[in-house]
Every structure is written in C-alpha cells, then in structure tokens.
Amino acid sequence: MIFAYLLCITIVILLLMYILICKYARYDNYLKSFIELNNNITVLTSDTEMLAMNKAGLDFFHFTTFKALHKRHKFLSKLFTEIDAEDKYVEGINWVTKIDKMQNIKVEMHYHHFKQIFYMQVSKIRAHRYQVSFYNISRMIAEKDAIAQVAEKDDLTQIYNRSKFNKVLSLALRKAEIYKEPFTIILLDIDHFKQVNDQYGHNIGDQVLVQLALLVKSQLRSQDIFARWGGEEFVILSKDSTRNDSYALADRLRESIESFPFDEVGRLTCSFGVSQYEKNDNATVLLKRVDDALYRAKNNGRNRVSM
Numbered sequence: 484m485i486f487a488y489l490l491c492i493t494i495v496i497l498l499l500m501y502i503l504i505c506k507y508a509r510y511d512n513y514l515k516s517f518i519e520l521n522n523n524i525t526v527l528t529s530d531t532e533m534l535a536m537n538k539a540g541l542d543f544f545h546f547t548t549f550k551a552l553h554k555r556h557k558f559l560s561k562l563f564t565e566i567d568a569e570d571k572y573v574e575g576i577n578w579v580t581k582i583d584k585m586q587n588i589k590v591e592m593h594y595h596h597f598k599q600i601f602y603m604q605v606s607k608i609r610a611h612r613y614q615v616s617f618y619n620i621s622r623m624i625a626e627k628d629a630i631a632q633v634a635e636k637d638d639l640t641q642i643y644n645r646s647k648f649n650k651v652l653s654l655a656l657r658k659a660e661i662y663k664e665p666f667t668i669i670l671l672d673i674d675h676f677k678q679v680n681d682q683y684g685h686n687i688g689d690q691v692l693v694q695l696a697l698l699v700k701s702q703l704r705s706q707d708i709f710a711r712w713g714g715e716e717f718v719i720l721s722k723d724s725t726r727n728d729s730y731a732l733a734d735r736l737r738e739s740i741e742s743f744p745f746d747e748v749g750r751l752t753c754s755f756g757v758s759q760y761e762k763n764d765n766a767t768v769l770l771k772r773v774d775d776a777l778y779r780a781k782n783n784g785r786n787r788v789s790m
Contacts, residue, residue: 514527514612514614515535518536518537518614521616523616523619525615525617526540526615526617527612527614527615528559528613528614530611531558531576532557532558533557533558533559543592567589568589580613584604584605584606585606586605587602587603587604588603588604589601589602590603590617592617599621600619600621601618601621603618634646635647637711639693640711641696642696642711643710643711645711647710648710651720653766655722656764656765656766659760659764665759666721666723666760667721667726667758667759667760668719668770668773669718669733669757670718670757670774670776671718671733671736671753671755672754672777673692673751674754674785675751676714676715679748683748691751694745696717698743699717699719699736699740702736706723707722725759726757729759730790733755733788734788736755737753741786752786754781754785754787755776755788756774756776757789758773758790777789
C-alpha cells in the first residue's frame with residue numbers, strides 16, 4: 484500500500500516536471516524566435532551559459548549555427564572584452580545576474596582583423612533567462628575621436644594646439660608628483676619672424692611655420708608632445724628626459740633649423756629655452772621658468788639654447 488502511494492507521488496512529480504520542462508522548452512523556443520527579430524547582436528542566456536544567438540551575432544562571429552558556436556564558446560563573456568571601466572562588471576560565470584537593467588557596458592569585439600566597439604545591455608526576461616544585446620558604436624566613437632582630434636590640432640601646422648598641450652602638461656605634472664616621472668619643457672621661437680612677414684607677406688610666413696613644424700616633428704620621439712604655443716612660438720614636452728637630454732635635443736633642433744633652406748626665405752634661426760620639472764612645480768611656475776630661459780637666449784644674441 485505504501486509502495487503504491489509512493490509510486491503515485493513519484494509519477495505525479497515526474498509528470499509535473501515534464502510539464503514544466505515542456506513549458507520552459509516552449510518558452511525558450513519563443514524567446515529564440517523573438518531575438519531573431521533584433522538587427523543587433525542579441526543573445527539569450529541562462530544565469531551562466533548561452534542558450535541562443537540570433538543570425539546577426541552568428542554572422543558577426545562567422546558561425547552558421549548556434550550549435551557550432553556553442554561547441555567552441557559556451558560562455559558569452561569569452562566573446563568580448565570589457566573596456567573603459569575602473570570596476571569590472573563582467574566577472575564570474577553568473578555576471579549577467581549582477582548587471583542593472585539598461586546599464587550600458589562598453590565592450591570590444593574582434594571582427595576579422597578589426598576591433599568593433601559596442602554598448603552591451605542585459606535585460607532579465609524571467610527567472611534564469613536574460614537577453615543580452617550589443618549595439619555597435621564603432622562609427623560613433625570614430626567620429627567622436629575625429630572631432631576631438633580636429634579640436635586638438637592647430638589649423639595651420641596640424642600639430643597640437645595650446646589647449647591640448649595644457650591638458651598634457653597637467654597630466655605630466657600629476658604623474659611627476661605621484662610616480663616621480665621626469666619630464667622637460669622646450670620653448671622655441673623663430674628669430675626675427677616679424678621681418679619675414681613684413682618682407683615676404685603672411686602667406687610665406689605661414690609656409691615657414693608649416694615647414695618648421697614638419698622639420699621639428701621629424702626629429703622628435705613618438706612620446707614627445709609638440710604643439711604650437713602661439714604665433715611663431717612652439718613648445719615641446721619631452722617625457723622621461725632630464726635637463727641635459729633636452730638641452731642636447733634643443734641644440735640639435737637649433738642646428739637643423741639653421742641649416743634648413745626654407746622656401747622663398749632661405750635661412751632662419753630659432754632661440755630655445757629649456758627647463759626640467761622640479762618638485763612642487765605647477766604649470767605656471769614651470770612655464771614661467773622656461774619662458775625666462777627663452778628670454779635669456781634672445782637677449783644673449785639669439786640662435787642659442789638657454790636653460
């Protein structure tokens with residue numbers, strides 16, 4: 484009698500489980516059909532692993548079926564890298580359960596040999612079911628970067644402008660204070676440039692500025708920051724360098740400029756001021772010191788370097 488009773492209970496439980504499994508299977512099939520309507524890369528996932536990916540996603544990763552994708556990549560987090568976040572949101576295999584609805588997580592995926600940037604959003608559909616959508620923002624990022632680059636460049640010489648240099652200087656000062664990273668500033672000015680404009684005209688004067696910028700830039704390291712300070716003045720921030728390093732660099736630049744045949748004008752010279760970051764310097768103090776050095780070079784006969 485007891486055995487028959489237990490058998491009945493077992494059968495009922497199994498029947499209920501079967502009904503629930505069928506119900507979940509039907510619901511999952513509905514969700515799989517639903518994500519296909521999305522043009523963005525969309526994934527259906529449980530708390531831990533992927534259950535389905537729409538055609539847009541399969542095409543992106545070059546898989547013909549989800550089964551083939553899932554065989555190689557069981558976990559969604561293996562398909563992207565989280566970027567630009569101080570605190571990582573995507574940690575652990577159940578990371579989808581910890582992300583707020585409609586929260587934009589910036590991630591990077593690889594498409595052929597190119598990197599694509601996406602905003603990832605996680606939406607909880609029901610218990611243990613999540614929809615993860617990826618919105619491609621690569622073009623928006625590229626356009627934003629292009630606009631930023633234009634805003635940071637001097638219109639004439641196409642090197643950095645004063646505003647950009649001030650931002651770089653501010654960062655260099657913080658690094659020098661915290662991490663003791665040395666740097667120097669070189670300020671240079673074209674000698675008697677007013678005479679060039681008066682004798683040859685401003686168009687030729689502009690041409691001289693462009694040629695000088697190209698000449699100087701060709702002799703700098705990739706980590707050096709070169710900017711037009713204003714008018715005929717240019718400034719260089721030389722990272723990881725000492726006063727003596729930058730003096731030698733300034734003197735090499737001085738000799739190159741002196742021997743360069745500028746179009747229409749011929750020979751020109753420049754004067755240089757050099758200063759190194761010192762403890763407790765701020766931007767005002769450091770720039771005043773390098774400006775004073777340039778002033779001394781001018782007063783001592785021009786075409787020279789002063790520290």
